[in-house]
Amino acid sequence: MSKYQVNDKGYYGPFGGAYIPEMLYPNIEELQNRYLQIMQEPSFKEEFEQLLTDYVGRPSPLYHAQRLSKKYNAKIFLKREDLNHTGAHKINNTIGQILLAERLGKKRIIAETGAGQHGVATATVCALKGLECVVYMGEIDIQRQAPNVARMKMMGATVVAAQSGSKTLKDATNEALRDWINNPVDTHYIIGSVVGPHPYPDLVARFQSIISEETKIQLLKKTGKSTPDVVMACVGGGSNAAGMFYHFLDDEDVRLIAVEAAGHGIHSGESAATTALGKEGVLHGSRSILMQTTDGQVVEPYSISAGLDYPGIGPQHAWLFKSGRGEYVSATDDEAMQAGLELTKLEGIIPAIESSHALAYLKKMNFKGDETVVICLSGRGDKDLDNYMKYFNL
Amino acid sequence: MQINKNSNGLLSIYFTAGYPTLDSTIEIAKTLEQSGVDFLEIGFPYSDPVADGPTIQHSSEVALKNGMTLKLLFDQLKDLRKHVSIPVYLMGYFNPVLQFGVENFCKACKEVGVNGTILPDLPMYEYEDLYKTIFEENGISNIFLVTPQTSEERIRKIDNLTTNFIYLLSSNATTGKQLEVKNQSENYFNRIKEMDLANPFVIGFGISDKETFEKATAYANGAIVGTAFVKILAQENPLKHIPDFINNLKK
Numbered sequence: 139m140s141k142y143q144v145n146d147k148g149y150y151g152p153f154g155g156a157y158i159p160e161m162l163y164p165n166i167e168e169l170q171n172r173y174l175q176i177m178q179e180p181s182f183k184e185e186f187e188q189l190l191t192d193y194v195g196r197p198s199p200l201y202h203a204q205r206l207s208k209k210y211n212a213k214i215f216l217k218r219e220d221l222n223h224t225g226a227h228k229i230n231n232t233i234g235q236i237l238l239a240e241r242l243g244k245k246r247i248i249a250e251t252g253a254g255q256h257g258v259a260t261a262t263v264c265a266l267k268g269l270e271c272v273v274y275m276g277e278i279d280i281q282r283q284a285p286n287v288a289r290m291k292m293m294g295a296t297v298v299a300a301q302s303g304s305k306t307l308k309d310a311t312n313e314a315l316r317d318w319i320n321n322p323v324d325t326h327y328i329i330g331s332v333v334g335p336h337p338y339p340d341l342v343a344r345f346q347s348i349i350s351e352e353t354k355i356q357l358l359k360k361t362g363k364s365t366p367d368v369v370m371a372c373v374g375g376g377s378n379a380a381g382m383f384y385h386f387l388d389d390e391d392v393r394l395i396a397v398e399a400a401g402h403g404i405h406s407g408e409s410a411a412t413t414a415l416g417k418e419g420v421l422h423g424s425r426s427i428l429m430q431t432t433d434g435q436v437v438e439p440y441s442i443s444a445g446l447d448y449p450g451i452g453p454q455h456a457w458l459f460k461s462g463r464g465e466y467v468s469a470t471d472d473e474a475m476q477a478g479l480e481l482t483k484l485e486g487i488i489p490a491i492e493s494s495h496a497l498a499y500l501k502k503m504n505f506k507g508d509e510t511v512v513i514c515l516s517g518r519g520d521k522d523l524d525n526y527m528k529y530f531n532l
Numbered sequence: 533m534q535i536n537k538n539s540n541g542l543l544s545i546y547f548t549a550g551y552p553t554l555d556s557t558i559e560i561a562k563t564l565e566q567s568g569v570d571f572l573e574i575g576f577p578y579s580d581p582v583a584d585g586p587t588i589q590h591s592s593e594v595a596l597k598n599g600m601t602l603k604l605l606f607d608q609l610k611d612l613r614k615h616v617s618i619p620v621y622l623m624g625y626f627n628p629v630l631q632f633g634v635e636n637f638c639k640a641c642k643e644v645g646v647n648g649t650i651l652p653d654l655p656m657y658e659y660e661d662l663y664k665t666i667f668e669e670n671g672i673s674n675i676f677l678v679t680p681q682t683s684e685e686r687i688r689k690i691d692n693l694t695t696n697f698i699y700l701l702s703s704n705a706t707t708g709k710q711l712e713v714k715n716q717s718e719n720y721f722n723r724i725k726e727m728d729l730a731n732p733f734v735i736g737f738g739i740s741d742k743e744t745f746e747k748a749t750a751y752a753n754g755a756i757v758g759t760a761f762v763k764i765l766a767q768e769n770p771l772k773h774i775p776d777f778i779n780n781l782k783k
Contacts (some may be wrong), residue, residue: 147657157626159583159652160677161704163686302589303579315582322681322704420627420653421580433601434631435579 142387142454142463148336151460153427153453156335157420161319165327166423168242170337176241177234177344189233190348193266194223196230198349200356200512205484212505215366216487216515217353219378226490226517227346227378228259232328234345236263239326246270246325250314252279252307252374253444254286255490255517256330261295271295274313276306279444286521304438307448311422331375332452335423339380339452346381353512354385361510368503370395371514372495373466374410374446376455378516383464393465396455397495399441400468410439412451413459413466421449426456442471442525443491445517469498475529477501478519490517491525535571535619535697535753537732542754543745543782544734545761546573546623548591549608550600552765557608561616563771567778569618570754573650576605576624583652585708587759602632606640613645621675623650634663638670648673648696656686656693664693675699680720684727691729698733700724700752708759711738711747721751745781757781 148154148170156166176182190196199218207214219227232249239247247264249271251257257273264271273290277299280287290297303309311333318327332339332346350369358364369386371379373396386392401409409415412427419428421436429437429449439449451459458464469477478494481487489497493516505511519526526532535542545564549557561572577592577600584592605622612620622641629637629651641649649672654663659674667674673696678687681704690698700721702711711717724733735748736756748755764770764777 155658156655157653157658158655160682161583161679161701161706163655163679164681164683302586303593308580312580312582316585316706319583320705320709418630420625420630422582423653428627430627430631432631433603434628435596436627 140388142458142461144336144340144454150454150457153425153456154336154339155425156423157425158335158423159319161322162315162335165318165322166335169341172242173238173337173341176238182237182241185237186234190230194229194233195221196348197352197356198222200353200360202360203485206481209484210500210503210505211507212509212511214511214513215357216513217349217382219349219514219516220487220489220493220518224255224259224262225520226255226259227349227381228256228330229262230348230381231330231342231345231377232256232259232263235326235328236267236269239269239328240267242326244324244326246272246321247328248272248274248314248317248325249328249330250274250307250310251330252276252310252447253521254279254283254290255445255521257295257297258286258289260328261290261293264295265293272317273297274300274310274317276300276304276310278305279307279310282444307444308436315422331377332380332454333375333422333424333450339424339454342377343380343384343454346377347384349378349381349514350383350385353382357512365389365392366510366512368393368395368509368511370397370496370499370511372397372446372492372516373451373455374399374448374492375450376452378514380452380454382514383458387463394458394463395499396464396466397499398466398468399443399446399474399495400470401440401442403470404468408440410441410446410448411468412449414468416450424453426450426453427459443474443495445490445492446495467499469495473498475526478526479530487515488519489515490519491522493517535732535734537753539732539753541749542570542734543778544571544573544754544756545569546575546756546758547761547765548575548577548588548595549605550577550595550598551591551762552594552770554598554600555608557605558612558615559771560765560774561620563774564778565616565618567775568782569778571619571621572616573621573623573756576600576602576622576628578625578628581625583706585706585759587708587762591762591765602628602637606644609644609646619647620645621648621650622646626651626654635666638666638672641672642670646672648675650675650699652677656690660693677701678724679704680717687724687727687729691731694731696731697753698729698731700733700735702735702738702748705737707737709738710740711744725751742781
């Protein structure tokens with residue numbers, strides 16, 4: 139077992155675990171005991187692969203972005219998760235978890251969502267399987283992301299406004315956990331990122347690991363070598379990065395670069411750069427790195443990108459950061475917006491603002507010309523057009 | 533007073549430190565003891581209280597806005613034992629304790645005369661593996677929760693680890709839901725009773741009035757009222773309402 143993967147106690151180094159109230163214990167214990175066994179069942183694998191192929195549209199292309207490559211003096215490939223059904227990598231996980239929920243005999247699905255991408259991906263698979271779906275979304279995010287709210291409703295999901303705390307993703311997650319406490323028997327909670335109590339970080343990373351699994355095969359075909367020099371991805375909770383890094387973790391000569399959202403700047407007081415600003419702490423069921431006050435109260439993050447606007451990172455990321463295996467850096471709102479526009483102009487691809495953070499860091503890489511680089515283009519920018527329009531006065 | 537297996541009809545009250553005002557903690561504790569309450573749970577607030585319903589969430593939010601911190605709470609509790617003689621437990625989420633330092637926290641509890649802690653999101657495995665010795669060295673009892681879904685094997689393990697009492701949740705729920713004693717919960721309470729545990733147990737969550745208090749204490753050594761009491765604190769001149777509220781529960 140890789141030293142970067144979860145151990146049998148649910149930990150990545152000192153991070154992870156299952157810091158949950160007793161009320162959630164039976165659900166978490168059931169998941170811990172059964173997730174690996176269910177994922178290895180031939181019928182599960184077959185259905186998962188078939189849905190990824192026929193419904194999601196996998197494998198997603200690995201695209202050699204020539205003009206971008208020329209600009210940054212490297213051979214840059216984009217892993218096109220933006221071309222998946224529903225427009226982002228989120229669906230890889232929700233497909234996996236809905237099949238898991240079915241096999242656990244659950245009849246009702248709950249989820250949290252920030253920008254609405256994970257909410258839409260969850261509502262989608264619930265429609266596909268005819269299961270009841272309740273999505274918790276911060277009241278403020280509901281106002282900011284009306285089209286995604288409409289999508290979820292069209293697919294039959296109930297969208298519940300989280301009205302506690304700051305009324306954003308963190309609070310939506312709290313509300314989903316409260317729902318699960320009150321409905322422990324018939325409900326499965328589809329967490330959208332590599333956060334939460336063990337086994338969620340591992341479970342979600344495994345479902346997202348298809349990203350790096352395909353990348354290795356595609357790279358071999360295109361370059362004759364299955365490993366690149368550099369892999370880059372954005373990190374909020376960290377699910378696309380976890381999937382993009384997964385099969386490269388033990389290839390120690392591959393640089394893993396995780397780009398967090400610095401908002402208005404790391405020290406501006408309006409930032410979501412968790413590794414720069416956070417300390418070890420416990421939130422939403424796991425021990426990780428967390429933005430918090432000296433008294434241990436969670437600090438509200440800020441980023442222009444709703445998908446990166448989270449005060450923590452998954453425990454595996456905390457471990458990759460602490461162990462030095464990953465390089466955790468950040469890009470500001472402005473850098474990300476410019477990078478998004480640049481990709482649009484150079485390649486005709488409008489990226490999600492989340493993914494634009496990964497692109498923004500290209501400027502600081504100073505490539506020598508012979509490096510192979512893979513960037514996870516985690517989502518498409520359609521949902522962000524309003525933001526792009528306002529920012530660039532389009 | 534010690535809570536023991538012969539205890540009968542004990543009433544415990546939960547309230548959030550720093551609510552409704554920053555310095556109300558000791559006054560509320562004193563009034564509760566004078567009104568006949570048998571032991572206390574003082575909550576220290578956290579920004580993300582996932583096991584709590586709207587009432588206690590609100591009290592935590594107000595307490596944090598008022599400026600409550602663990603450090604300040606221990607300052608307020610410095611003379612606790614001059615004013616309050618009944619057992620006192622601190623209840624809250626684990627992250628503020630982790631930042632305070634688990635060892636510092638246990639020492640501070642011991643110093644001010646707190647008897648034990650209830651930390652719902654600190655799991656048994658982590659407690660045993662990382663922190664048990666620190667708690668025991670300082671004589672602080674950590675209280676574990678049991679729910680209707682907790683397996684017998686796990687309850688036995690909790691009973692073994694317990695040095696004070698076991699906190700039985702009336703149902704699988706967040707705080708503030710009404711207790712309904714249906715056949716299902718009667719079976720559950722009886723099941724626990726028949727296990728003949730080494731430690732006493734008290735029932736919490738959903739106890740709001742005389743009726744639910746009596747239902748709970750018919751099975752358990754005591755019961756805990758939280759949300760219903762925090763609602764009393766929301767009224768004007770909260771201290772004035774405390775004796776009547778307690779009387780109505782216990783008489």
